Amino acid sequence: MRFSLLSLLIFPASSASLSPPPTLTKLSLYDFPSARCLDGSPGAYYVAPSLSDSRKFVFSLQGGGECTGLEDCKDRTKGDLGSSDHLASTMDISGQRFLSQDEDENPFWFDATHVRVMYCSGDLFSGNGSINEDIGVFFSGAKIIDAVVKEVSKDWEGGEVVLWTGESAGGIGAMMSVDRVAKSLSNSTVVAAPVAGFYWPTLSEYHGEGASEIDYPFFPEDWVEMAKTWSSVLPSNKCARAVDVPETCLTAHINTPFVESDIFFVESQTDSVQLSLHNGIGDEPDGSVPTQTDYVLEWTANMTSFIKSHLSTGEGGGRRVGTFNPSCYTHTSFSADKPLIDGRHYAQAFYQWYFNGDAEAMQDTCDEGVFHCNPTC
Template sequence: MERLSAISCMVVLVLLFGNRNSEAFNLSGIDAVSLSSEGALNVALTLIQGADAKGAVCLDGSLPGYHLHSGFGDGASSWIVALEGGGWCNDIESCVYRKTTNYGSSQLFGSNAFTGILSDKASENPDFYNWNRVKIRYCDGGSFTGDSEDKSSGLQFRGQRIFQAAMDDLMYKGMRKADQALLTGCSAGGLATIIHCDHFRGLFPSSTKVKCVSDAGLFLDAKDVSGGQSLRSFFNGVVNLHGLENTLPKYCTSRLDATSCFFPQNLLSGVKTPLFLLNSAYDTWQVQESLTPPYADPNGYWGECRQNIHKCSSSQVQFLQGFRNQMLGAIKGFQASQQHGVFINSCWLHCQSETQDRWYGDKSPSIDNRVIAKAVGDWYFDRASVKSIDCAYPCHGDCL
């Protein structure tokens, strides 16, 4: 656990977004372990030609893109589309900075390693290895949902158009003939998966089996350790800057403010397509960047605990248990639906489906002896109902 925290600090936390002086939120929104790609299949980039004519461009105006590895055998007519994660930008300064990174410009994209649910090896990904597998790159900073611009800075907030342009291109390349389809994503991509799940379903005829898997996308509207609402304040900036009030699901914005509708807990009741929630009850990104950001803990009381749950005091653990209870309460109605799936473990991590060791392996996180890949596969193929809630910390606190 200490090793994971150290790597995360070195590789990820050096990149900031939002109010960069506050050091409240990191750019990637994913931990360093999920970036590991040793021995993985590297897939070349495809830019979506003509997307700019539709206004579908990255923050800097460059073409959006994706990585596609074609399916084979009995998976040739099945498709997985994964939405890349990578945080958000919530003001002009942070978005101007972001467009100089590979989270804001396709000019900085490279090849992409396919692991976990995107792996092409049956030994690593038994249910989906031979499907057509796609990774859509994230370069808009608004969870593929915005549709706005700032002329003074030249910023383009066109996530909604990027999503549609990618879907149009993939449908043209054969996805329209899919017998089975799965939309997924991690972190900001996991949130985007929840937002776009029904839209994705609507692309296909009723005969196509379509489901969605959100990984680490269950961001909660929770109070931080100072009693403030750090993430709500941050999300409010994202919503206003990216014009999300016009693009978020109407079933939510017709009854709640747009910022509330960027929180999954207020969207889940309206999702009609079968959806699987994969999340940690102690999601490290939310603990570190939403619950205990430095400005909410000026005296550093949470300094060690926020990096390693084993160093938390009894009162700090109690606070984290309250967060877990809030998460379980937020999905109570969702969990009761027969068509949906849930896998909430007690691991100290963020994102699990695209990291090989977490997705499928001898030491992968499991609940009731069922690892994540098996749980998702059982649910997708209707082999079993999956409503898996792990016991509370310290249960399984040393997951990969």
Template structure:
């Protein structure tokens, strides 16, 4: 039986645990890479973690949410973690939307109700704030003293749905959860924000794109408002069998949660609803300044969109999908085609001065939530500019915010995710 090596980091203590994995990892289990809510993450080539003591922030349930029908899949209250800012950051707000995959069938969503991805009953009562959420200037120079919020994800549809399935006792209320959380944060001072940034990783990165203009419209014109999507640029890609695995998943989410009329109207006017769940069809219509941060060889997309087990019955991609160093020349060529498509899709988006891009040639997924990839001495960089510096330069309009890496294997700064057998 194959095993995956996990590295658990809790309050500066690093432990190694071997977890058995039998078969394909389900989407529900796949906040794998940067799951700081569970204080675990896959080992990387660098294996470098902060020894600092992270702020540990308690969970706040939104008590007003029940009356608004803004509930998790199981009907429980949604929640968030809030670390108040200070000094020059007291009127600045960073809101991060948690990621964690999607559920596309009744069965998957019913299972999800029994996890922290579908119920606040199972959410951690406290989580460490790391990376872009850190409160230390040495680890997070531009946002360390801002009001920082992590909104928990428990609707399975990237904060987009507003329906239910009574027979299965499932509530798809992501859009209501979003609104309830924003209303509560507004009442806690965000209404007076001088600067605000909406961010998110993975499924939360997709949500930060879907909700970006909603967020921008909440503030007065005098407030600087922008959005950041980390590892949320999921492509409508062809997999190794010639099919479209991620499109099938997204079609299930859209149908199950009845998103046909809930997605951006500008997109729905010209494309079908499933297409309008893909960022590539949304980003050029967003009016609020947006930054796309993504690995060109996104590990999640390689695992579950490009070469999922269902598209590779012979297992010829098994080793490659677990460790890029084991990819054959032809497999690398296939992955280069994926990267080329991603680069081409962001080129037009990057032209307006308001938008920013950091596309590095790493085999990674989510780079804002980790100390070693966000801001450290050896963080990934493009043209000698690290991720946190690039994001800060874009947000504060200091220049140099359109960075696209050369193709693999040119980048020696990557913290690639490596799976051990």
């Protein structure tokens, strides 16, 4: 549901001055004992307060893949993807998509309070706070989300508007948690805008010329194993009851029909990480390998048709679903400069969709047999 801009326009905004760098806050394990990183250190987030006394908030979930095994997860504890012990006291968020304080790059949200939720749980922000005895690490991503939202919103009076976003693993996490967050912030308006977070259970892997090894397969049975390892909090009981493999509700394509919040997908038609890391196509496709080209074309057709199948105008008071879906071989590289569709970048497209009611889909259409056709990539 869209909100009235009038209630927010009474708060003056200026892009002339920038907020100080976001400062680190570590969650209290006394208050939130289950909100831990892989190594048991407290979950953490950075905050850049609004300079305009705005009731606008952007929560952005950091990306960074996932871990499922002992060696993989233990390795992550050596850096900030597995421990808050290594985090700096401040963070540079310039150019960080919906966290940018540049009005041209980030219309409407540039002067919001910006909250960057750090990804140190390795579980796509899905874990329920349990320690996995077999691996010896905590999987607490869902608990970290809940704790950060509770702490940041403790003094809210109602009427706030929240952009719930994240990139890659953070985009996946944003999609599976948005309704839970919206329910906890029932007096506020919440809209999701995941970046590079539209995934689905793998239909087929690429095994032709130039294929690469797949370290993180995403077939339905793999989602079952990952959810078991992480003790994942599934995003929707409705989804879990409606599908054959409830754990696949952790993916946006399976879960979206059951999400009640408004959603705007920022997603490349040829997502480079999904194609290489999870589907095995190897090096960037250039059209010179017929089997690879055929696979990428089919995968791209699935991406565009799957997203299109979820688009909704919200007619009759329901939720709205829109997208910025360029034909580019990229993952999270969305900026004010590129890619563009009809002269607009991703944040402008979101603004026009959400506030002005523009078309649900900004999707490139390539000629038959062509992918990666956007000239601004």
